[in-house]
Amino acid sequence: MKINSVKFLKGIVEDDAILTDGVPQVAFIGRSNVGKSSLINALTHSTVSRTSSLPGSTQEINIFLVNSNLYFVDLPGYGYAQASGRGKEKIYDLIDSYLFNTNFDQKKVVFIVDASVGMTDKDIAMYQELVNQHKDFVIALSKIDKLNQSQYHNSIKEIKKTVGEHKLLPFSSKEKKGLKEIINEVLG
Numbered sequence: 001m002k003i004n005s006v007k008f009l010k011g012i013v014e015d016d017a018i019l020t021d022g023v024p025q026v027a028f029i030g031r032s033n034v035g036k037s038s039l040i041n042a043l044t045h046s047t048v049s050r051t052s053s054l055p056g057s058t059q060e061i062n063i064f065l066v067n068s069n070l071y072f073v074d075l076p077g078y079g080y081a082q083a084s085g086r087g088k089e090k091i092y093d094l095i096d097s098y099l100f101n102t103n104f105d106q107k108k109v110v111f112i113v114d115a116s117v118g119m120t121d122k123d124i125a126m127y128q129e130l131v132n133q134h135k136d137f138v139i140a141l142s143k144i145d146k147l148n149q150s151q152y153h154n155s156i157k158e159i160k161k162t163v164g165e166h167k168l169l170p171f172s173s174k175e176k177k178g179l180k181e182i183i184n185e186v187l188g
């Protein structure tokens with residue numbers, strides 16, 4: 001499977017009719033600055049999603065049409081204390097109301113954890129919520145280019161202490177590694 005086209009459709013800050021229009025959705029969730037928007041760009045060979053070295057750059061739910069038959073849903077990041085613009089609480093509400101709304105056709109959730117940071121308390125809480133709510137999700141480990149081999153193995157070992165045998169997909173948007181495996185998961 002390949003991604004041939006991508007187009008930004010809209011940014012939303014509350015429930016919106018686009019979410020129930022029958023097009024299946026793949027959602028990207030993770031800590032602020034973990035690399036969600038960069039992953040969407042890397043997967044789609046584009047710069048459709050705005051990225052920034054400053055956390056909190058995505059404050060809306062941004063919806064991208066992929067291959068004319070799938071939505072990529074770029075969620076705002078959590079865990080950024082100094083959230084400006086939309087308040088922190090509102091961002092949490094927005095994430096929760098999207099992620100755990102069973103009316104939406106969510107084909108898959110890509111839960112991104114920074115391999116160079118490991119799982120924060122908020123990541124662990126998100127993981128537990130995804131499990132409790134029976135979400136179909138994969139765990140993608142970002143920024144592996146920042147780690148040497150032993151750091152990489154240690155990071156995987158630590159993360160496994162929380163997530164057990166759940167499938168892990170290590171990747172680097174910067175070095176374009178591990179992207180095919182993620183595409184197979186989300187398009188397959």
Ligand SMILES: Nc1nc2c(ncn2[C@@H]2O[C@H](COP(=O)(O)OP(=O)(O)OP(=O)(O)O)[C@@H](O)[C@H]2O)c(=O)[nH]1
Pocket residue numbers: 030031032033034035036037038039050051052053054055056057058059075076077078142143144145146171172173174175
């Ligand atoms: N080294 C490295 N840096 C990365 C990688 N992916 C993203 N970054 C950097 O991490 C920072 C945040 O990336 P974004 O993609 O904007 O992160 P985000 O998760 O969308 O952030 P929010 O929208 O704030 O939630 C940017 O400075 C990126 O250049 C990667 O694979 N390797």
Ligand SMILES: [Mg+2]
Pocket residue numbers: 036037038050051057058074077
């Ligand atoms: Mg973003």
